[in-house]
Amino acid sequence: xxxxxxxxxLGQQYEHGWNDVNGTAAKFTSEDSDxxxxxxxxxxxSDGTFTAVLKQDHVRGGAVDDHAETVTVFDSTGAxxxxxxxxxxxxxxxxxxxxxxxxxxVAAFVITSTALVDGGLSLALVPEVVGAISTGCKxxxxxxxxxxELDDDGGRLNFVAVVNHNxxxxxxxxxxx
Amino acid sequence: xxxxxxxxxxxxxxxxxxxxxxAMEYExxxxxxxxxxxxxxxxxxxxxxxxxxxxxHIRGGFGEDDHIIVMMGYGPDGMAITGQxxxxxxEDKSSYTTDIIQGTNIEQNVANAIKxxxxxxxxxxxxxxxxxxxxxxxxxxxxTASIVIQ
Numbered sequence: 181x182x183x184x185x186x187x188x189x190l191g192q193q194y195e196h197g198w199n200d201v202n203g204t205a206a207k208f209t210s211e212d213s214d215x216x217x218x219x220x221x222x223x224x225x226s227d228g229t230f231t232a233v234l235k236q237d238h239v240r241g242g243a244v245d246d247h248a249e250t251v252t253v254f255d256s257t258g259a260x261x262x263x264x265x266x267x268x269x270x271x272x273x274x275x276x277x278x279x280x281x282x283x284x285x286v287a288a289f290v291i292t293s294t295a296l297v298d299g300g301l302s303l304a305l306v307p308e309v310v311g312a313i314s315t316g317c318k319x320x321x322x323x324x325x326x327x328x329e330l331d332d333d334g335g336r337l338n339f340v341a342v343v344n345h346n347x348x349x350x351x352x353x354x355x356x357x
Numbered sequence: 358x359x360x361x362x363x364x365x366x367x368x369x370x371x372x373x374x375x376x377x378x379x380a381m382e383y384e385x386x387x388x389x390x391x392x393x394x395x396x397x398x399x400x401x402x403x404x405x406x407x408x409x410x411x412x413x414h415i416r417g418g419f420g421e422d423d424h425i426i427v428m429m430g431y432g433p434d435g436m437a438i439t440g441q442x443x444x445x446x447x448e449d450k451s452s453y454t455t456d457i458i459q460g461t462n463i464e465q466n467v468a469n470a471i472k473x474x475x476x477x478x479x480x481x482x483x484x485x486x487x488x489x490x491x492x493x494x495x496x497x498x499x500x501t502a503s504i505v506i507q
Contacts, residue, residue, distance in 0.1 A: 334424035
């Protein structure tokens with residue numbers, strides 16, 4: 181089975197599609213601030229996994245943009261395996277979130293909701309889900325705590341939510357064949 | 358599965374009539390607030406819906422607005438499964454984020470988590486800050502009421 185990204189599907193999830201940087205990026209507004217996501221690059225790894233790199237900007241107009249680079253690994257079935265993000269805030273600060281192993285926050289939602297609906301998960305998975313959610317919490321809390329110590333208009337705070345949405349949209353654009 | 362912005366407006370008793378129809382502004386306990394149109398994305402593997410929103414505490418002549426980012430996760434049955442908020446208090450050094458809230462009554466527990474971290478000594482020029490948890494609860498209830506499963 182091979183894995184790839186459907187860039188048409190990904191672009192359609194942004195209001196104006198791939199409308200920026202000669203069609204290589206999507207610029208959009210979220211919560212009264214401007215952001216940009218570039219078409220992702222990806223590579224199929226020799227172990228059958230698939231790595232996608234997502235570059236994103238918080239557009240700050242007269243100031244240096246903030247940047248986030250999310251590296252996400254999918255398994256050979258296209259399921260999300262792990263994700264990590266490097267954040268650069270203007271000229272001020274660099275923050276790196278750790279890699280969430282096995283189950284990340286987004287996938288933890290899936291497993292949690294499935295457990296609630298189907299009740300079909302084994303007990304062995306429950307502590308792993310709890311641990312993953314706890315890890316995700318720590319990562320987000322560390323990140324958000326760092327972000328909101330910086331002086332800004334809320335657009336930097338919202339950048340974290342934007343990056344989370346971008347990851348969901350990327351997952352929705354993964355195609356296996 | 359999707360978020361119905363008209364249901365949200367109805368739940369809030371308001372309209373999307375500010376900021377080029379991207380926001381609503383309202384009064385609560387003699388202070389002013391603004392809610393921006395929510396962002397949404399589907400969770401992988403039909404896992405549900407992720408909804409985020411910015412809420413402003415409008416401070417007018419007292420300075421820059423305070424900002425609250427709320428982030429909610431809903432399962433495929435439309436029930437809230439996680440909630441979190443980040444609060445940015447201008448000038449005041451008491452910016453913070455809540456843990457990710459799970460379990461039952463997530464909307465109330467997110468509001469409680471915000472309240473637990475608010476400073477108690479805001480003066481009259483910032484009294485709207487004490488009301489932020491109530492405003493957030495109102496918003497989260499309205500978001501939950503606007504999740505549509507199909």
